[in-house]
Structure formats: structure tokens, C-alpha cells
Amino acid sequence: MLHFIKQLASSAGQLAQQLRNDIGGSGLQTSSKANDKDLVTLADRQVEDFVIAEISRRYPEHGILAEESGLASSASPYLWVIDPIDGTASYIHEQPGYCVSIALRQQDRTQYAAVCAPVFNQLYHASLGGGAYCNDKPIRVIDHGDLSQSQVATGFSCLRAGWDKINNLQYFCALARQAREVRRYGSAALDLCWLAAGKIDAFWELNLQEYDVAAGSLIVTEAGGEICDLQGGNDYPRQGMLACNGAAMQKTMLEYFKEYKRPQN
Structure with missing residues (x-):
């Protein structure tokens, strides 16, 4: 499961970045506000559809909560929680601060998590009781003082x-x-x-x-x-x-x- 969620977040992040590159910055900067939102919604949905399709193919019985699609519940104790593009304003304006966020819960407790920030080439992941990592290297919070x-x-x-x-x-x-x-x-x-x-x-x-x-x-x-x-x-x-x-x-x-x-x- 850990390998799957890491690979899924990484692939979704690459897709988001590719869509961003395909849209092109100059068009976004000169288009209307409404069109900006439409473009981002299209990218959100394409990334979300990709993630949902991969989950449904491998775990068809699992429930899914996604930003654009809402809740698709099931009798399964497992629930995937998806934000296809977190940081949409950054995404619109070709700034690097956006990511794909995916978590898997079991009985309301998150068991696995992965966040891909493609522009930074960062893939964060964690499993319950297994520590947290960035690009497979362990990470810890740091106390810098008061x-x-x-x-x-x-x-x-x-x-x-x-x-x-x-x-x-x-x-x-x-x-x-x-x-x-x-x-x-x-x-x-x-x-x-x-x-x-x-x-x-x-x-x-x-x-x-x-x-x-x-x-x-x-x-x-x-x-x-x-x-x-x-x-x-x-x-x-x-x-x-x-x-x-x-x-x-x-x-x-x-x-x-x-x-x-x-x-x-």
C-alpha cells in the first residue's frame, strides 16, 4: 500500500505539472478571471480523475473523498482523501507552491499519506507508526527556539x-x-x-x-x-x-x- 500511494502521488504530481506546462503562462496572464478559474478546474478534474481511476482499478471497494467530486462512500472501512491540486492560486500564476495530496484512512484514522510538490521535486510520505520522509529520507521537526x-x-x-x-x-x-x-x-x-x-x-x-x-x-x-x-x-x-x-x-x-x-x- 505504501508503494502504491507514493507512486500515485508522484504520477499525479507529474500530470499536474505537465498540464500546467501545456496550459502556458502567457495565456493565463492575459485571460479573464473567469477563464483562469475554468482552466484550473479543468486541471483539477483531470488530476483528480486520474487518481480516482487508479484507486478504483486497484481497490474498487474503497470509499473516496475528493475536492472536486465530493464523497463516494462505500461499506468499506477504507477512505481515500484527495486534494488534486492544493495551492490553485500558485498553480494559475506559475508559482511553485502547489502539490497533490493523498491520504488513506481506515476507520477514521489516517494510515498512509503522500504529498507531491512537483516543481520542488519533493515527494513526502508517511505511514502510521512508520515515520515521515521526503524523497525517502527521514524528516523531523526542528525546534529553532522561542x-x-x-x-x-x-x-x-x-x-x-x-x-x-x-x-x-x-x-x-x-x-x-x-x-x-x-x-x-x-x-x-x-x-x-x-x-x-x-x-x-x-x-x-x-x-x-x-x-x-x-x-x-x-x-x-x-x-x-x-x-x-x-x-x-x-x-x-x-x-x-x-x-x-x-x-x-x-x-x-x-x-x-x-x-x-x-x-x-
Whole structure:
């Protein structure tokens, strides 16, 4: 199974990159916003269709949750969770920060995960109890010190969700004053992988979906990181998500989210 999910993510990442190259940057830059979205949707669906076809061919009884297709449930305890292109804005504008994210759950617990970032030539993977890897080399979170010495990352999907009474800007402004750097790379799955590899120290976001974080979450925890919701519980990503390089950073970061309460949709 581990070999299959790694190969599947790698092949899907190569397909996404090839489609990106075939579309061409100049056309995207001069086309309308609506056309930009149509092109990305086409690439999303082609990558997603490829992944689903490969899974269905080998494991026809398994359930599948994918960003574009939604949930195709089954009686099987196994569920594949797929984000065909995480980081669509980067994908549109020919920036490198996008990836393919695939996870396999058994009875609501993620067993295997793979994330392919084709432009960076990075394939992350993890298995429950088996550690986390990048290009088959073990990775671990790194403690760079307290928050003032740390680089943290976030995203702003909450703004696209239309939240007008609470959004990530207030947390961003507060943490920007305290952290060494606050970065916004544009892909939650990739943020989580980079945390696992010691490239950043923490990541938080407010309005994520299961397919955004299913693979990256396992990679983080297998690399020694800590994950919780923004109130310190386990209801993530529904109640927001905080991933850190360890318990000390988690405790520090949670202080900034004491007043957090997710808007009721």
C-alpha cells in the first residue's frame, strides 16, 4: 500500500505539472478571471480523475473523498482523501507552491499519506507508526527556539468563506509582531510538509477542509510535530488548525487564539 500511494502521488504530481506546462503562462496572464478559474478546474478534474481511476482499478471497494467530486462512500472501512491540486492560486500564476495530496484512512484514522510538490521535486510520505520522509529520507521537526526566533506560516481561506466578524487578519497581525517571520505560501498541505521537514516552526489556518490536511497531518505527527484545533482540542480542521514543532510552541501559539470561536454557517 505504501508503494502504491507514493507512486500515485508522484504520477499525479507529474500530470499536474505537465498540464500546467501545456496550459502556458502567457495565456493565463492575459485571460479573464473567469477563464483562469475554468482552466484550473479543468486541471483539477483531470488530476483528480486520474487518481480516482487508479484507486478504483486497484481497490474498487474503497470509499473516496475528493475536492472536486465530493464523497463516494462505500461499506468499506477504507477512505481515500484527495486534494488534486492544493495551492490553485500558485498553480494559475506559475508559482511553485502547489502539490497533490493523498491520504488513506481506515476507520477514521489516517494510515498512509503522500504529498507531491512537483516543481520542488519533493515527494513526502508517511505511514502510521512508520515515520515521515521526503524523497525517502527521514524528516523531523526542528525546534529553532522561542516564537521570536521562529518562522510560522498561515493562509487566508477564511476571507473567501465570507467571514466578516472573525478572520485570520487579527491573528496574523498579532503574530507578525512576535514571530521572526510570518509567511503565506498558499498550500496548507505543503505548509504541513515543510513544518515536518523543519523548514517552518508552526502553521495555523481557520477555514480548511479535510482534503486540505488529511495527508499533511499524518506527515507532521510522524515527524514529531503536534496538531490541535485553535482551542487546543482535536476538532480540526472544523475548529481551525494549529500545527507546531512541539508542545512548547503549541502552548505559546494557543495563547493567541484564546478568543477564537468559529462562525456558525
